[in-house]
Amino acid sequence: MTDWLRLDPRARWLFYLQATARLLFVWLPASVALAVGVAITSSAVAGLGSGAALFLAMFLMTVWYPSLAFDRWSYAVTEEGVLIARGVVTRRVTAIPLGRIQHVDTRQGVLEQWTGLARLQVFTASGIGGDGVIPGLDLAIAEGLRDQLVRGTGGDDGV
């Protein structure tokens, strides 16, 4: 029976902060650009409408998505490897055998540093740049997990 673990409770707020940052710094300028573009090529009303519609859709996504993403994210470390389950629209369950792990990173962006959380990235030789990612872990837990996973590697890497 696999013992699934949840992310740190602070991760829910981290997801909200990240989504809000995306809303303000990506989607707001994109909505303004869309509004201006449509206004120039069509009419001011159409421009305002399309820009507002895009921003509203992204605002609703910002309110709705982070909490669901937090609920769907879980992980398990067994004697054989790491299991990571996540996904709101498309559900994904990734299994990474311990012997195949090439290296493990812990990373902290600005918001993660601020909330005291970290992101764990597990790399194999599959060449996709990070087979498994577990965000929203307490820094100490992430570092402990990283050391545990790296200790478990070795032997034939299948390459």
Place this chain on the structure above:
Amino acid sequence: MASEEGWKQLHPASIAVNLVPRAWRLLRAAWPVFLALLFGTRNDPSGVLDLGVVLLFFASAVGSTFVHWATLRYRVACGRLEIQSGLLDRKTRVIDPRRIQNVERVRNVFHRLAGLSEVRIETASGREVEGMLSALSSEAAEALVQALEVARRAVGAAEETEEEAERDVLVHNSPGELFTYGATAARLGAGAVVVAGVMSEALQWVAPTETPELSSALAGGAAVVFVIGVISGTWILGTATALIRHWGFELFEQRGGLVASEGLLTQRRVELPLDKIQLVRVHEPLLRRLLGFGSVQIETAAAREMAGGTVMVEAMAPVVHRDAMGALVARTVPGVTSYILVRTLRPPHPRALTAGLLGSGARVAPFVVAAAWWLGPWGLLALFAFPLAFGAAWLDFRFQGWSAEGPVVIGRQGYLDRRTAVVPRDKIQSLEVRQGPIRRWLGLGRLVVRVAGSRVRLPELGWEEVIALQERLARPSARTPTG
């Protein structure tokens, strides 16, 4: 063989051989400048500025080619390959021969004129060629390859006997077979793109007053002739390209590895150690199946960045007759028998048909809507695409299959464009189960098996079954079966 000590250098003719490719790379990197030179506003009627830019470009190309030749050194010493390069940014790269995925020898027209070879040595570490020796004499190239092989085996060169160096030819393609291969490649898409592009350009250049005349000319049958001409031209070009690229293709086993050689203008020779093979794909489009052959592609973990994206390094046998396919796969994947491709595969979940029909309907719908929008009532003829797509989805479902018994995982998909992938279990890197909204509604999931540098999707299975399969394949004992 290459000396175990003492640095070696590229052949002096490499300056001439590398000049054109390096100049081309530079040209590609600086294309906006040259575009501006060609089409920009002329503020300098004398052309001195333009000449200066061209001279600067030429001097850079010559300079970088010379520096490359003058600074690059290599040797096989202490059982490893060492390559030094660079003038301002000195770099020494050390490659353990056991980590080499494949060694490729390429001879383009310039190499052949100068009697040289380019040697590309790749590991699984990144998306570039880790060891690029762009111009060696053929003897030096052969010596290097042998030295690496000896170092890899950690035995003396003296132990290598003539018997070991003998070739065991697995596949040899005649020009007739390669012609059939090229002629059966589907290129309607490329032809359609060319036709659409030319028509679009023509309409832009034609004066608005002449458009009615052009329309009447097109309606008079010229358009049909034009389309047939372009598609025929694309077909002839594609066939010729296949002949030139794969000319004299031969796949043979030598010194415990596979060697593929091919090419009329650019000769290519790829050496693949058997234990580095990650995946074997068998490609059998309908037309080629009817003619009794398919293609077999053998992939290692090495992948490299080329213009336009990442390409896998592999050996691809263009024409393998159906009765020889199983034997070839058995020679490339240890532990399997020549009956591997005729074994009965397990079917997908019955509800996968519903998912397939919904998916094909969703893919066709935008095309039908667009046709109705642009062509009016005539566009409704596009509705016939639905039964065609549903028929193709049913056939695809009917002939899908998978197996995870024995030392390999097998996945087969497609009826019109059938592809079978054979993955040695001990090469699996990670496994991912995916379930989108439609699959969740139907209780299905799809397992994606990742190996180094590539991946294989198995057919859709029930959720519990796919999770159990993932768990089984992730276990170390399951990845190294004895069967």
